[in-house]
Amino acid sequence: MEHSHAASRAADADVDKLAQDMTERFRQVLSTKRMTELTSRSVHSRSSSPAPRDYGTPQPPPVQNAPPSYSSLRNIPLIPQAPADPRSIRFKNMLTSLSSLPLRWENPGLLDEALRVVPLEQIYNEAEEESQILQAEAESLGAGKKAAWGYQDCVVRALLRWFKRSFFTWVNNPPCHMCYSPTLAVGMSPPLPDEQARGANQVELYKCSDPRCGQYERFPRYNDAFVLLQTRKGRCGEWANCFSMLCRAVGSRVRWVWNAEDHVWTEVYSLHRKRWVHVDACEEAWDKPKLYTEGWGKKLSYCIAFSVDGAMDVTRRYVRTPPKYAQERNRAPEAVLLHIMNEIRATRRANMAKQEKFRLEGEDMREGTELRGYVISSIAHEVARISADDIVSGRFNHPRTDPDAPKALEGRTSGNSAWIRARGEGGRGTPNQQDPHNQHPR
Known part of the structure; x- marks a missing residue:
């Protein structure tokens, strides 16, 4: 009996060994076959590739340590380059000059003086009330919800309204200071000594439209925010300067x-919100960065x-x-x-x-990420508007209607209608080019 069991175990061991040997041989055959196929494909690919043309021009020797001509190098970050041509130098000088305004x-003393013209109690009361309303709205949406704007944001919003x-x-x-009739622009005039001392580098000249009067009216363009606290008038240059201060x-x-x-x-x-917020005092606009493109049509x-x-x-x-609203x-x-930008920042x-x-x-760095995100969102938004039929036909002339698009574009509200039309800032259906003869700059 024991002898028969031993013979049976020996037979089973032989069968297992035979199966193992056959499996190993099969793997070797399969591996050899795959390598043969890959080799033949590689040889066929090289033999079927077209040979480079020989134009009879000797090829230059390879340059040692030459940079690779990879297409991916086109997407590397820009390397700052100092301006060299006259146009770039003029642009640099202009931006450097503009950067000094803030x-x-x-000046702490002048800022304290500026606060005397602001009704602080009114501003702070409105800000506190709005802040509490926003906080209550956030809490009504659930625990842990953050208010849309903080208290300091509400202070600026109240200041903007006032x-x-x-x-x-x-x-x-x-208007004419003699008869209060409308005036007509006649050009520019050099500033008087007292006007120049108060920060007016240019003066616009107007003439009374009443022929019986004929008086001239001077309009100095002051760029001193503290002078503007007394004059309290101007166009967007004066508005932004004084309000920012x-x-x-x-x-x-x-x-x-x-x-x-x-x-x-x-x-x-x-x-x-840990970010910069757009504010336009002329339009009483808060956090509306699309106002100038989708609103004014610029x-x-x-x-x-x-x-x-x-x-x-x-x-x-x-x-x-960018394809619709970016200027060259x-x-x-x-x-x-x-x-x-780096040079001004370093200074x-x-x-x-x-x-x-x-x-x-x-x-x-956070702001750079934010600005790049706008580009990505714009591309994704445009791609989402393409319909499946357009993809199949290869024509993209009729994208899907955007359900989130504004129903009506908001044109400019500051300034008279003729001035707005001359600047092309009236919104939908208005020309988008400025009148070169427009006598009213910013």
Whole structure:
């Protein structure tokens, strides 16, 4: 009996060994077959590739340590480049000059003086009330919800309403000081000594439209925010200058935004939202960065924000749909513009503590991520509007209707209708080009 069991176990062991040997042979055969197929495909591919043409021109010897010509190198970050051509140098000088404006708002004594014209009790009461309402709305949505805006944001919003409705006056053509009749623009005049001493580098000249009067009216364009506290009139240049200074006076971090298409506005840093917020005192607009493109119908090229801490190209915040609203940027190469921004930033932060510099650099990085996100969102938005039929047919002339698109575009409200039409800022259905004979700059 024991002998029969031993014979059976030996037979089973032989069967297992035979199966193992056959499996190993099968793997070897399969591996050899695959390698043969791969080798034949490689040889066929090389033999079927077209040979390079020989034009009879000797080929230069390979350059040692030459940079690779990979297409991916086109997407590397820009390397700042100092301006070299006259046009770029002029652009740099202009931006450097503009960057000095926010420095004028840093005098504590003058800021305290500016607060005397502001009804602080009214401003703070309105801000407290709005802040409590926003907080209650957030709490009604569930635990842990954050209010839309913080208290300091509400202070600036209350200041914006007061500034627009009660304090500053828009001026297109100043009325005649003798008979109060309308006036007509006749050109420019050099500033008088007292006008120049108060910060007016240019003076617009107007003539009374009443032939019986014929008086001339001077309109100095003051760029001193503290002089504007007394005059309390002007166009967007004066509005943005004075309002930005008052925002600084109530404790907010402020930027002055220059636009190459003849407009200026303000940005205020929201500690609550950890980002810069668009504010336009002329339009009483808060956080409406699409106002100028989708609202006024303008095309924008450069939007540069200047603060006491430096400068930042924020064009992507305001041009969300480049194919439709981007104007050509031809004042300097992009690498040169990056160099100018870095240079202004370094100058403004030269005497700062390392910790403060580190904080601002982190803030710059977050803002850079935000601005790049607008470009990505714009591309994704346009792709989402393409219908399946258009993809199949290869024609994209009729994208799907955007359900989130605004029903009506909001044109400019500050300024008279003729001035708005001349600047092409009336919104939908109005021309988008400025009148070169327009006598009313910003």
